[in-house]
Structures are given as structure tokens and as C-alpha cells.
Amino acid sequence: MVLFLLLPPAAAAPSLSAVDVQPAIPWLGTPVTLQVACADPQGVAVVFADTAGPGILLPRLNFTLLGGDYQLAIPSSYLYKTGPYQANVTCVSTQGDNASAPASWTVSVLEGQVRSIQPSPAFVGDVLTIGFFALRDGQALTQDVAFQVTLNGQPAPLLQPPPFDLLQGWLLQVTSPVQAGSYTVAVAASYAGASVMNSSALSLGKPLEFSLRSAGPSPLTAGQNLTLTLLATDRGVPILPAASQLAVSVNGQQAEILRIAPGPQVTVRPPALAPGSYPVEVTLQYGNGSYTDSRSVAYALAVSGEFLDRDGDPLGVELRFAANGTVTSLSTDSEGAYRGSVAPGRYTLTLLHDDAEITWKDVDIAEFEDPLRYLPLPDGTVPGLELAALYHMEAALDFGEVELELGYDDSRGLVESDLTVFHCKDWNAAKRACLGSWAAILPQVDIVKNQVTFTSRALGAFAVGAQKAVHVDFSLDREVYKLGDVVKVSGVVLDEANRPVDGVAVALEVTGEAIRASGVSGANGVIAFEFAPPDREGAFEVVLTPAKPPYLATGGSQGFSVIKTRGVYALVPDVVRLSPGERRAFTFSLSNTGQAPLMDVELVITGVPEGYVSINTPLISRLEPGEEQRIEVTFALPTDAPVQTYSAKFIARSGDARTEGIFALTVQEPAAPVEEKQDAPAFSLPAFSLPAFPSFSFPSLGFAVGGNEGDIALLLGVGAAAFVLALVIRRRKPVPPSAILRDLKREVRGG
Structure with missing residues (x-):
């Protein structure tokens, strides 16, 4: 039996290309880009780089897939040192397989330096040769370097491609500017995408330098010679000209050359001129050229004057004339006089005396013949002031502002921090009095130095003190x-x-x-x-x-008050005579004697039995100033009215205005009928006539009155006198004579 063992195929690593580094020469301050190709059948999971530099380790950085390749831009902030860098680039598949590739580069720095500028010194018209080194990481660059030269920012073309000299560097040749002066020579070098600039100062002179450095003394006084200091060089080599090569003039007038000394210094006899400032011109003839320069010199004006106290004794005063950093000082002698000279012009003039310092700003001095008056008045007085010091000063000068520091006597018992300066422009020195007014000036008070400091645009008298x-x-x-x-x-x-x-x-x-x-x-x-x-x-x-x-x-x-007077006056008969059962109307008069209208004037009669009298208008709503109103008062006596006399009052009142008219109401025995003649509207003593009256008695006077007109006239005269006497005794307000006569007439007629 045969057994077959099935095994999976062996895993393969990803395919990784060589790493491309850009730029070819990385410069300090620029980023570096790495690019690589990586492939795997199962797919690529990640591509990263581990990087190390001169003494530094960078963090792991991942690549990004862009256009089929993987790229990594390393920031310039990681590449802050010059020198070699190494990176290990790794590609990892999705199965965990990996492949690596190395990469390396060097971060460089480009430097430049102007080593020399020839010739030195350089003059207008010279060809300038600039020695310049371009260095990469300290090593001289001998090829592939481009240059640009500027003089004070203006391009200066190179006369030929520059050679490199091992000792002087690149030899850059340019033509010098046509104007002498100071220049900045700047060279910009470019190499492999980087550039650097370096510069150096250049002083470019004239081939022949000539100038008038100084002319003095200034101011010149009568009889003085004038010394001129020259600068004369030919390509930096001093020249000592001969008298035949020089011409000197002052204000266009020729000056005689007396001698020429090394330096060169030229002594001349100047022409005689009035005080003032004049141009001095010197001309040098040298080679084929003529060179001229000029300066100003002042002819002095005489300065003189004196300072005396009020007793004619000398004051120790110093005057200082300051202009353009130069100070001329003059002091008074044992007789209080001063003499000297200064150049005409604008000065800061200072007067110093004991603890006083007076400074005139921007003084235009064209003449100076005793123009100043300065007089301290320690025993002076000013009405209205408690004094700590008093000064009088005048200046016949054209000046802008004067600053004064004046001392004061701190033994006067005044509160020093409260001291004030008072200025009188119109001070009479003979009378020692201010003919104008005093204006207050708030000073700075130095209680340590016992001085007040302030400024003014005018002079006169200045009093330091406190106001009374x-x-x-x-x-x-x-x-x-x-x-x-x-x-x-x-x-x-x-x-x-x-x-x-x-x-x-x-x-x-x-x-x-x-x-x-x-x-x-x-x-x-x-x-x-x-x-x-x-x-x-x-x-x-x-x-x-x-x-x-x-x-x-x-x-x-x-404070005070203004009021309108409120017054009212009543004109009433002295006597009203009626018989029992008789009814008669009388006219009383009421006048507003004040300045304000009277409102709601109330009228009443008191002192008579109720029902005997009535007022037709017991209330007047408004009575204007000067207005008179007639009031009708009706008396009606009952038939059983007892025969007697009542003391009655006619009262008018409105607020605080009040008047009383006192009259007598006499109830008399019924009289025999008397035929009355109607009177004319106007009644006066000279023009009246009466009919014959029956005889009747006038008990109050104790004699009988007949019916003839002479008796009636006598009666009226006696009655008028009696009424006037009664008014005086009773101290009543005056009653117009017409009213008295009217009442007498009524009494005569039985009224």
C-alpha cells in the first residue's frame, strides 16, 4: 500500500525593489523622499522604514501607496544634522511574510565666503577681483558653481568666466562703480539646487582725493591769519602742493597764501570783511584736473557790556554762548564789564550769577553791545506779595524762550512748596514798581537748592513769593x-x-x-x-x-429782596348825620396805592348797630395799582333809633394790605325841613352861592347861623378849621380838602 502525503505549497517572500532616494544631494533644511516597489500575491499589508542618522534615531515611518509605488517623505525637521543617514525599508505581506531593502544618503550644507576684494584700497575705474569660496560640507567646490555679483543691490556682470584659485577661491571680476563711496559687495553662489550668499564692505575712493577739512580760527578777529587744513592724495598717497597749484578766496576775494606746511596746512591772510559768515574756497590744480572745495568761516563781532547792582557796584556774572557743540565764555571784570567776540548766528545764551541761571534759547545775535540788564533786588517789595526774591532783567535780543533758575531766601518763613513766581512785563526800574499787571507762573521748586525753575517768552520783573x-x-x-x-x-x-x-x-x-x-x-x-x-x-x-x-x-x-408794595387807601366822610327813620346813600372812595394788584378786596363797616348800614359791593375781585373805585354805602336808620353818635370804621382788606377809614355816625333829632338847592357837580369855596336858609343853631360851635351868605361862608371857614384840628388830634390819614368841604356842606344842609 502506498500512502500519499499532501502538503501546502511553500510560502514566498514579497517582491521588493531597490529604494530610490530623492534628491540626489539632500541639503540641510530640505525633506528627503524614499520610493520603492513592493508586490505579493497575497497582498501587501504595510511598508515602513527604520532610519538612523548621525547620532539620532528616527521613529518608524510608514510608506504611502501612490501610483503603484510606495513613497515616504521624511520631513526636514528630522534631518536637522548634516552627515550620513541609513534606512532599512521593510515590506510585509498580508500573510506576515516580509522583505527588506537598504537605503542611504548624506545631508549636506552649502556655504560661501568672500575672502578678498582687490585692489585695496580700490578707486573709481578699477577692475575689482572678488575671491570667493563655495563649500559643500566644508569642502571647496571647484566646478558646476554659478555666481551672481551685486554692488549695493545693483547687478555687476562678470567680466569673464571665473577661474578657481586654490588660495583665493573663485576669482570673480567686475567693473567698479563710477561714484566714490561705500558699497556692499554681495556674491550669490548656486550648486546642485542649493544657493548661498555672502557679502563684504567696499570703500571706493576717488583716484585723487581733495577736500578742505577745516578753516580757522572761526570767528576771525581783526588782524588774524586764516589756517586751512587740506586733504590731498593721489591713489591714497599724500600730495604736498606748491603755492602755484593753489588758489584761496574768501567771499570771492583773493586771500594771500603765506605758507604751506605738511598736512598739508595752508596759512593765508584773509581780506577785511564785516562781521558775518562767509565761504572760503580752495582750488587745486593737479595733473590735468582742477579740484575745488569750500567751507564757511565767521568774522567775529565784538561783544561788550556790564552788570552793576542798584548801588553801581559790579556783579560777578558769566556769559556763555553755545552753538554746534562749541561754548564761548565771557566773565565780568572787577568793574563789572565784559568784552570778547563771537561769530554772528543763533546761540543758546546763558547768564550765571550766584544762585541764578538764565538761559535764552535760540538767540539770533547780529550785534551785542550791552544788550542785557540783570538786577537782583533782595530788599525789594511788591504790594500784595510776601517776597522770597525779586529780580529785574531785560534783553534787547531776538530770542524764542528763556529758562530761569532763580534762587530765593528761605529765611522769610514762607511755605517753600507753595512758592509761586509772578511776572510783570512792564516794570519801571526807576520807581521799582510794576506799571502793568502781575501774572502768576507755577514753577518747579527745589527746596534743597532753594531755587525755582520756570520758562517764559518775555522778561521784566520776576517775584518769588506767596500772595497776600x-x-x-x-x-x-x-x-x-x-x-x-x-x-x-x-x-x-x-x-x-x-x-x-x-x-x-x-x-x-x-x-x-x-x-x-x-x-x-x-x-x-x-x-x-x-x-x-x-x-x-x-x-x-x-x-x-x-x-x-x-x-x-x-x-x-x-442777599436782598424786591417786593411790590401793597397798599390801599379809603376816603370816607368824617361825620354821617341822619335822623331816625332816614335812609341815605353815601359814596366812599377806595384806591390801590401800592405797586401790585389787590385781589378779593373785602369791605366791611364796624362800630354801628346791625342793619344800620349796607355796602353795595362788599367784595372787589381786582383792584389795579393806581385804580380808584367808588363804593356806595347806604345808611338806613330805624324810626326808633336812639339819638347818639357811633364811632364807625370802614375797613378794606386784601391779604396783608389793609386800611381803616374812621367816621362818626350821628343819629340826631329830626330837623325842620330845609329846602336844598341842587349843587353844581364841582364845588369850591370861591364860586358857591346859597339861598337864604331859615335860622338854625349849631350847638357844637355855640352860635346861631342866619340865612345870609356871609354867615354861611363864616360858618364854612370855622367848620373847616375845626375839621382840620380834629384830623390832627385823631391822627388819621389826610383827607382831601374837597372831601372836607363836601362834608361841611352836608352838615350845613342838615346832612
């Missing part, structure tokens, strides 16, 4: 005024010691009203005003504000 206070005390002649009254204000201006201060401007204002006035306090500080109050009722405030710089002024205020 001034205030005004005043009163009104009363608190309440009627429309049309005059408000009288009287007061006095006092300082902080309650001493009167004259010459203080005082402004009056009624708050919220167009009422204003102004005045000046007199010799005893007295001030007075009069004004009409507002033309409406209300409460108001009058404000007085004093002002006298530099005093610290404090104003005051007083």
Missing part, C-alpha cells in the same frame, strides 16, 4: 426794596491784617441779572455803589469781587 489776601466787607442800606427804589452798597477793601487797601478794582454783579457796576477803592479802602434793583419781585444776591494782582482776592455777597 485781600477781601471786601460790605453791607446794603436795607434788606427789602420796593420797585423803583435805589439799592445803596457801602464797604471797605481790607488785607489779611484788616488794613484798608486802596486802588483795588471792585466789580459788582447781581447774580443772574444784567446789573453790573465797577469801581476802585479809595484812599481808605472805601467803595460804594448805587443801582436800581431788578424790576420784578424776588430774592436776589449782590456779589462784590475785588481784584488787584498779585493779591489773592476774595469776594463777598449779600
